[in-house]
Every structure is written in structure tokens, then in C-alpha cells.
Amino acid sequence: MDILIPKEGYVYFNGREIFSLKIVTIIIGPITITANAESTASIERVEFCMENEIKHIDYYPSYHWICDEIISSRTTIGVRAYDYGDEMVEKEIPVWMFNRQSLPDALPQPCIVKPSNSWVLFDPDWKTIVICEKDIVLQAVELNLAEDIVSTVFEYSKDKINWIEIGRDDYPGFEGIFLPDPGGMIGDTGWSTRWDLSEMEEGFYYIRATMTDERGQAGSHVKKVYYDPTPPMPRIVKPSFEETVGGIVEFMVMTEAENIVSTKLMLFHEPISSLSSLQGGGAWHNQSTGNLSTNDLPADCPWREGPCCPIAATNALAGQSDSRLYPFGVPNNLAMADMLAAKMGTTNKGTNAFKKVKDMPDYDIYEPDNVGKGINDYLAELGINCSNPTGYTVKVYGIQINSSGGGLHPVLGSSTANFETYSRAIREGQAVILIWMDWKAGADGRWGTPDDTVGGSHAIAGRGCCNNGTQRGQATDHPMSYTDVDGQDHTFGWRDYQGACGNFSVLQGANTWNLIVAAMYVICIKNATWVPLDDGMYIPEEDAWTLTWDTTEVEDGFYTLAIEMEDSNGFIGRESIIVEVNNTPQDEMPPVVEISFPENNSTVSLPHINITGYASDVDSGIALMEYVWEWEGGRANDSKNYEPPHSEIPFKIEIFELKEGWNKITVIATDAAGNYGSDSVTIFYLPQEDITSPITTKEVGNPNWEDGYAVTNYTPIWLNATDDMSGVDYIYYEIWWDSNENGIIDMDEMVT
Structure with missing residues (x-):
């Protein structure tokens, strides 16, 4: 720890260094006392004292105190630094200070x-x-x-x-736990x-x-x-998330609130579309993000070693293309990140993304909080928070974490972050920040049990999502994209677990699903464009509201819709959903498969045969070809995918070792709509007794003379063998050497 200002033996006037006396330190007027402190256990606080009386405590670097004490005498300025390991260091500097007036101090705001x-x-x-x-x-x-x-x-x-x-x-100040790398x-x-x-x-x-x-x-x-313990929050009963719909679609909505006065169905209008022609999107949807990276940070940046949260928040907000989101209205990503870091309390140790919510006898419980607080603070200072009708709101999702047994454990079933919420936010053009934590199975070796642990954390800016998911047992996999601290875009997998172990989400990292989604911060502009579609009708016997949407008026694709409920107080609850519209006539015709060779029930005497034919599908095209080979006591199969699907595919299947007796080969073609067609052929393999010898031939290449009798050491010679019955098993050859051409073979030089 060092006292940077004032320096010993210098004269200061109103905070400015004037010249060196080398004997005594003289301060005239107010001055900002500045110190530097570092520790491997991290600095907890720095105290500034005068004559051993604490005048100011600073919890975050750079550590300083504006000293404007009324004094005209010799005094001692002391600085004490405390770390989280309960260690303390102290330094003092004697000064002569002359100050007759305190600086005006504004009221706290x-x-x-x-x-x-x-x-x-x-x-x-x-x-x-x-x-x-x-x-x-x-x-x-x-x-x-x-x-x-x-x-x-x-x-x-x-x-x-x-x-x-x-x-x-x-x-x-900070009270909590420092996480290991990252x-x-x-x-x-x-x-x-x-x-x-x-x-x-x-x-x-x-x-x-x-x-x-x-x-x-x-x-x-x-x-x-x-x-309001029973707010007007709608719950969409049908259709389900990512469901494929067509024609006139009925929405059914329920709520616990008893004072609902109106219900509306609305369609989200993306800014890239025109109001006169609402366009659906594909399964993939990407939005803009910034490209600030750690390489853009100056060497003296006080949070350079823990930058992920400010960078992720900056890149997410930069994608909104709103100059109001920048300090002074000037698009400067580094200035935004600096101000966000100050609001979040970011240091070289990183950002505290969680908040203690419960003090238990043996452990504490934490939940995501403080990054959202910093963003709200940032928006408030710029005058564009939720108090502004055209400002932004911040919503926090995530898991709870408990500190029992000396470790950090995810509270299973506590997660409010899932792919559905993430994809809705991305498709509605909202800024998204994700924080993942390293996730490890506990002593039982099973994932998703109470002894699981979480470790170091990292923040990214959400950029894209793909709503074509793959169901894997109790989990659903979706691709997603994000912008990292390198300013580049990357792709991960997102998996939602729903089962006995609770609901939680993980990301794929280093080829394994070991990153749990610990927190998700969504920043949404309040005046997003929604196009009204229908007003709800209450059905008493269902205790639900129904609304309809004619999807034939829009193109096929993915759409984001919302249900809004208003109660008697005038407050509004909103729930959105993503569905896929598909009004294209369905392909119900299976592919045509025809085996042209060999004929069904043919008998062959050789174990090798080629199965040839073709498959065709003129509607959605063939996406998968496969064959199944069956025989007495066994079977084998193989397949090949086609992307994009093909309208016609000729095939040739080589089978080298037919089994004695019957062999059934079935060729199956599946089209892009899931229809399949097949054709089969049965072959009887009855090998005959082989009583004929193989036929051998010799070919001599060039150069050669005397009809192949004389050759060079690089003349190629082919020894060929054929057999139409049982086939050639192996070739045996001998090379004889007659060194003096006397007709007698040199046996010790023979090669076989």
C-alpha cells in the first residue's frame, strides 16, 4: 500500500502539486488524498485518518478522500488498508495543512x-x-x-x-465469496x-x-x-411454445387474478419488417450486438482483469442502436463500459452478480441481483429508466445458490431462466446478458442432485437463438449464439432440463454440458411495437379466455405473440410465446423405391452382389436413405442423410459376404415430411462345389525385348488370377534366379 498524494516533501495548493521542498510537506487549501492498495486476498476497505481519527472509508479503487478539514497546523494523515484475510497495513505522512473553508457538499441524491x-x-x-x-x-x-x-x-x-x-x-462494501477461475x-x-x-x-x-x-x-x-399478490399475469394454456400451427389458431389463457377487465392478443412487429407486410422469421434469429473486447481496454483500466460483465452489458446495449444509451449521447462503447463498471462496482476481481437473500443457521442463500441494479442505476442517471415513458426496463432471471458445507450449490428447481424466455427476448429485440457458472456433479457422480457444485462465472451478451430444438429424453437442445469478451460471435448449445431434479438450463462448453445458466438480465425498451390481433372472450365453464388468429394472412415462419391482461386497477400483465406458422400443404405421399437388380427370390452361387435401383420423391424430397440386410440369425444396416433433400437418388449397395441360405435386403427412403417408402428383395445364396482351378496370366510391361523375355529392373510385371466359382483366395508366386544362364536355378536366391 502506498500514499500517492500527497508526496513527502512537496507543496500543494488547492490540490495541485507546486514544487518540492524535500524537507516538509505543505498543503494549502483542500486536497484529494489518494492511495493505492493491493492484496492476493483482495482489498476489503481503505480507511483515511487524520490524527488517528477515521474521516472516510473507501471500498472500491481508486481509493481517495477529499480532505477539506478546517485546519491551520501540523497534523498526520494516515491510510489503513484491510484485506479479506483480516490483514492490515498502515502508512502515515506528517504534513502542515492550512485550509480555512470547506468545499460545498451537495446533498446525497x-x-x-x-x-x-x-x-x-x-x-x-x-x-x-x-x-x-x-x-x-x-x-x-x-x-x-x-x-x-x-x-x-x-x-x-x-x-x-x-x-x-x-x-x-x-x-x-462487498461481503461474500470470491469465485475461482474464471x-x-x-x-x-x-x-x-x-x-x-x-x-x-x-x-x-x-x-x-x-x-x-x-x-x-x-x-x-x-x-x-x-x-398485488394475484396480479393480472396471463398463463398461455395453448398453443405450446414452438408449436407448429396453421389456419385459424385458438389461444386459451388463464390467470389467478379475479379482476380482469380485458384481454388482448398481439403480434410483435420486428423493426426490420414493414407494417404493411408482417414477415415471419426462420428458425434462426440473430440481432445486433456491439464488438467491444478486452483488447480495447487501456492498460490502466481499473477493472481490466475482471471485465466480462461491463463488456457483456455494453455489447448487449450497443445492439439497441439508441444514442440515448451512451454517456453524453455519443456512441462510444468504452465510455459506456467505464460508466457501467462504476455502477456495477466492477474491480479486477470481477463483478458481484449475486445478492444474499437469506441468512440460514448453517448457510446463506444468494440470487442474481447486483448486475441488474448497476444497469438500472446506469439507465437512471441517463434519464431513460422505467420512469421515462420511452425508457428501458430491466428484468432478472436465474437460479438461487446456497453456501452449505463450505461449497456453492445450485438450488435445484429455483431457476427462472430457460430457453423459452431467452428466445422470446431475442426475437423481441431486447438486450440480453447471460452469466454462466462452472457446474460439477457432486460425490454421487450424478448431475442434477443437491450435492452439485458451481464455481467461477463468466458473462456474455446474448445474440441469437434457433427455435428448432432437439428433444433428448427430459432435455431439449437448442443452438444459440453470443458475443464474448473477444468481441467475436460464438455458438453454443442450450439445454433445458425438466425432471425430478428440478428445472434448470445449461450451456455446452468445451464439448460438455458443464455451464449452468446462473443469471439472465433482459433490458427491454418500453415502446416496442405490437400489432393488436384480437380481443379475448371469457368462457365461464373453462374459467379461461379464448382468442383467435388467422395465420393464413401471414407467411410461413416463426412469430412472437403476446397476451395482455388488464385488471380493474388499470395494471397490465403480459406473457409472450413463439409459434411456427406452416400453412403449406402437407406432403403425405411416401417416396417411391424400386430395386431393379437382382430379381426377387433369385439364387446365386457367389457371395458378392450389387443391389441397384432408384428412389424418388417429387414433393418434399428424400432426406434419408437406408438399407437393412437380414439373414438367418442376424442383420446389418447402414444409412445416409441428404441435405438438401433430393428428388431422385439412384442407389448401388454392395454386399460382399452373403450368408448361405436366404438373404433379405430392404431399401428405405424417408422424405423431408417424414413419409417413408421401401422395397425388398430376397436372395438365396447356394454356393456350388468348386472343381475348376483359377486362371492365371502374366503381363510384362515396357520396356521389354524378345517378346517379354528380356526386361529391365524397373519393368512392371503383373501376375493376375481369376476364378468364376469360389473366387481367388490368394496368389502365390516364385521368382527364380539363374545367375549364369546354365539352366540351373540358384535356390538360395529364389523369392516366393
């Missing part, structure tokens, strides 16, 4: 960033925050990033007159408390955050909320 509205549940006037959870986190930030805040008190009221304290936070943190940071609403009545409330600084000055922020 708190901003409540959580709870907040989202596009899933909101007040359409964006004046009231609708909350439905019985236990929530309240978080506040100081918009000016003031470092002299000493406490934040959270309160609630029914009338804005009588306030009841919810909780008090006196420690903004790094990250998990724990508490910033100003927050929890609010238990389980005993609260439904209705309007006001929440207030009051911040107090080192001088005793206080500032407050108030937000209006409505607690």
Missing part, C-alpha cells in the same frame, strides 16, 4: 432502482411500480456515485406521512435491504430511501408501489 416495473407486469402510465412477490429486495444507489454515504434507511408508508422502517444498511464474486454490495410483504394487505404503498453522508446531510427518494 439517492435513487431507488429496485423494485422497478418491467414489460411483464406494469402500470401503463409508468407512475406506479406493481409488485407481486411476497419477499423482495429494495436497492438504492447514489446517482453522483458519492463516496461519503454512511447509511441508507428504507421505509414504507400508506399516506406519505407516517413512515415505518423496513431496514437499514450501514455497509456498502472468476467473479457472490455476496452483498451496495445499499439494500429485504422487505417481507407476506403479511401486507393488497394496495398502494410508498417506499422511501434516505441516504446520510459523513457530514450528517440527508437526501431521500420516494416511489409509489402497488402490492
Whole structure:
């Protein structure tokens, strides 16, 4: 640890270094005391003292204190650095300081960033925050990033007159666990408390955050909320996610709310399409992202060693192509990342993406929180958060983690992040940030059990998704794309597990499914374009609403739709779904397969035969060819895929070792629509007794003379053998050597 400013033996005036005296340090006017501190166990806090009295505590680099104490005498400035290993180092510097006036200090400017509205549940006037959870986190930030805040008190009221304290936070520093490579943190940071609403009545409330600084000055922020334990949240019963539909499609929707006044079906309009011609998309859908990378970071960047969260958030937000998302409105990805890093509290150790939510006797429980808080803080400072009618909202999904037994374990069944939510966000043009953690099976060697552990974390910007998934038992695999800290696009697999072990999602890393989706942050602009399609009709006997959509008015492809429900308070809940429209006439005709050789029930005496013929399909084309060879007591098969499908395929199947007796060969063709056709032939292999010798011939190549009698050492000679019955088993040859041409063979030189 070093004190960087002031230096010993220098004169300072109003914070500026003037000249060196080499004897004594003189400070005239206020000055910013600056220190540098590092530790392998990570710095927990740095205290700035005067005459051993603590004047300021800083939890994040660069560590500094604006010293404007009223003084005209000799004094000692001390700096103490504490790490998470309970080690402390201290340095002092004696100075003469002359300062007659304190700097004006603005009142704290708190901003409540959580709870907040989202596009899933909101007040359409964006004046009231609708909350439905019985236990929530309240978080506040100081918009000016003031470092002299000493406490934040959270309160609630029914009338804005009588306030009841919810909780008090006196420690903004990090309290938690540092993760192993690839790094990250998990724990508490910033100003927050929890609010238990389980005993609260439904209705309007006001929440207030009051911040107090080192001088005793206080500032407050108030937000209006409505607690609704049964909000107007629709649940789409049918169709199902990614279902293929056509013609007139009926949507059935249910909800627990009892005060619904209207239900609407809407179609999402992508900005790249025109309103007059709504276009469906293919199975793959990619959106824009930025390309900021670690190579763009300056060498003195204070978060260069832990950059993934600010870079991922920057690349995700840059894809919105909205200049308002940049500091000062100037598109500069590095400036955005710097400001996001400050809001997230990012250091060289990474970003704390989680928040402690429960103190248990033997362990703690954490859930995703703090990255979303940092983004909300960032949007609030730019004036485009959820308070702005054309601003952005932030929604957090993820898993809970418990710290029992000295390790970190995913709480199975706690995940709210899945491919359906991710793909809806991508197709609705929303910015998505994903955080994965290393996932390992526990001592039982089985994945998806309570002793599983999670380790280091990494953040990426979601870029694309493919809605053609592959079902594998209880899991579904989908390809997805993302932008990493190298500024490049990459492709992974996304697998959702749904079974007895709970619901959770993993990504494919290094050829294995060992990365669990720990957190997903979705940033959505509030004025996205939705085209109304139908108003709902309530069916009492079903206790559900039905809505319809005529898909014949759109092209085939994937579409994103949403159901909106409005309750008697005017609040709106929204649920979206992706379906595939296919109104193309279905191919129900199977391919034609014909074996042209040999004839059925033929008898052959040789074990080798070629099966030839052709297959055709004029509608969707042949996507797969296969054959099955059966005999008494056994079978064999082989296949080949065709991409794109072929309308006609001639085939030749070589079988070298027919089995004695009957041999049945079936050729099967499957078209792209799943129809299949086949043809079979049965062959009887009855080998005859072979009483004829093979026929051997000799060919002499060039150069040669005397009709092949004389040759060179490089003249090729072919020894050929044929046999029309049982075939040639092997060829035996001898090369004789008569060195003196006397007619007597040199036996010791013979080659066989």
C-alpha cells in the first residue's frame, strides 16, 4: 500500500502539486488524498485518518478522500488498508495543512432502482411500480456515485406521512465469496435491504430511501408501489411454445387474478419488417450486438482483469442502436463500459452478480441481483429508466445458490431462466446478458442432485437463438449464439432440463454440458411495437379466455405473440410465446423405391452382389436413405442423410459376404415430411462345389525385348488370377534366379 498524494516533501495548493521542498510537506487549501492498495486476498476497505481519527472509508479503487478539514497546523494523515484475510497495513505522512473553508457538499441524491416495473407486469402510465412477490429486495444507489454515504434507511408508508422502517444498511462494501477461475464474486454490495410483504394487505404503498453522508446531510427518494399478490399475469394454456400451427389458431389463457377487465392478443412487429407486410422469421434469429473486447481496454483500466460483465452489458446495449444509451449521447462503447463498471462496482476481481437473500443457521442463500441494479442505476442517471415513458426496463432471471458445507450449490428447481424466455427476448429485440457458472456433479457422480457444485462465472451478451430444438429424453437442445469478451460471435448449445431434479438450463462448453445458466438480465425498451390481433372472450365453464388468429394472412415462419391482461386497477400483465406458422400443404405421399437388380427370390452361387435401383420423391424430397440386410440369425444396416433433400437418388449397395441360405435386403427412403417408402428383395445364396482351378496370366510391361523375355529392373510385371466359382483366395508366386544362364536355378536366391 502506498500514499500517492500527497508526496513527502512537496507543496500543494488547492490540490495541485507546486514544487518540492524535500524537507516538509505543505498543503494549502483542500486536497484529494489518494492511495493505492493491493492484496492476493483482495482489498476489503481503505480507511483515511487524520490524527488517528477515521474521516472516510473507501471500498472500491481508486481509493481517495477529499480532505477539506478546517485546519491551520501540523497534523498526520494516515491510510489503513484491510484485506479479506483480516490483514492490515498502515502508512502515515506528517504534513502542515492550512485550509480555512470547506468545499460545498451537495446533498446525497439517492435513487431507488429496485423494485422497478418491467414489460411483464406494469402500470401503463409508468407512475406506479406493481409488485407481486411476497419477499423482495429494495436497492438504492447514489446517482453522483458519492463516496461519503454512511447509511441508507428504507421505509414504507400508506399516506406519505407516517413512515415505518423496513431496514437499514450501514455497509456498502462487498461481503461474500470470491469465485475461482474464471472468476467473479457472490455476496452483498451496495445499499439494500429485504422487505417481507407476506403479511401486507393488497394496495398502494410508498417506499422511501434516505441516504446520510459523513457530514450528517440527508437526501431521500420516494416511489409509489402497488402490492398485488394475484396480479393480472396471463398463463398461455395453448398453443405450446414452438408449436407448429396453421389456419385459424385458438389461444386459451388463464390467470389467478379475479379482476380482469380485458384481454388482448398481439403480434410483435420486428423493426426490420414493414407494417404493411408482417414477415415471419426462420428458425434462426440473430440481432445486433456491439464488438467491444478486452483488447480495447487501456492498460490502466481499473477493472481490466475482471471485465466480462461491463463488456457483456455494453455489447448487449450497443445492439439497441439508441444514442440515448451512451454517456453524453455519443456512441462510444468504452465510455459506456467505464460508466457501467462504476455502477456495477466492477474491480479486477470481477463483478458481484449475486445478492444474499437469506441468512440460514448453517448457510446463506444468494440470487442474481447486483448486475441488474448497476444497469438500472446506469439507465437512471441517463434519464431513460422505467420512469421515462420511452425508457428501458430491466428484468432478472436465474437460479438461487446456497453456501452449505463450505461449497456453492445450485438450488435445484429455483431457476427462472430457460430457453423459452431467452428466445422470446431475442426475437423481441431486447438486450440480453447471460452469466454462466462452472457446474460439477457432486460425490454421487450424478448431475442434477443437491450435492452439485458451481464455481467461477463468466458473462456474455446474448445474440441469437434457433427455435428448432432437439428433444433428448427430459432435455431439449437448442443452438444459440453470443458475443464474448473477444468481441467475436460464438455458438453454443442450450439445454433445458425438466425432471425430478428440478428445472434448470445449461450451456455446452468445451464439448460438455458443464455451464449452468446462473443469471439472465433482459433490458427491454418500453415502446416496442405490437400489432393488436384480437380481443379475448371469457368462457365461464373453462374459467379461461379464448382468442383467435388467422395465420393464413401471414407467411410461413416463426412469430412472437403476446397476451395482455388488464385488471380493474388499470395494471397490465403480459406473457409472450413463439409459434411456427406452416400453412403449406402437407406432403403425405411416401417416396417411391424400386430395386431393379437382382430379381426377387433369385439364387446365386457367389457371395458378392450389387443391389441397384432408384428412389424418388417429387414433393418434399428424400432426406434419408437406408438399407437393412437380414439373414438367418442376424442383420446389418447402414444409412445416409441428404441435405438438401433430393428428388431422385439412384442407389448401388454392395454386399460382399452373403450368408448361405436366404438373404433379405430392404431399401428405405424417408422424405423431408417424414413419409417413408421401401422395397425388398430376397436372395438365396447356394454356393456350388468348386472343381475348376483359377486362371492365371502374366503381363510384362515396357520396356521389354524378345517378346517379354528380356526386361529391365524397373519393368512392371503383373501376375493376375481369376476364378468364376469360389473366387481367388490368394496368389502365390516364385521368382527364380539363374545367375549364369546354365539352366540351373540358384535356390538360395529364389523369392516366393
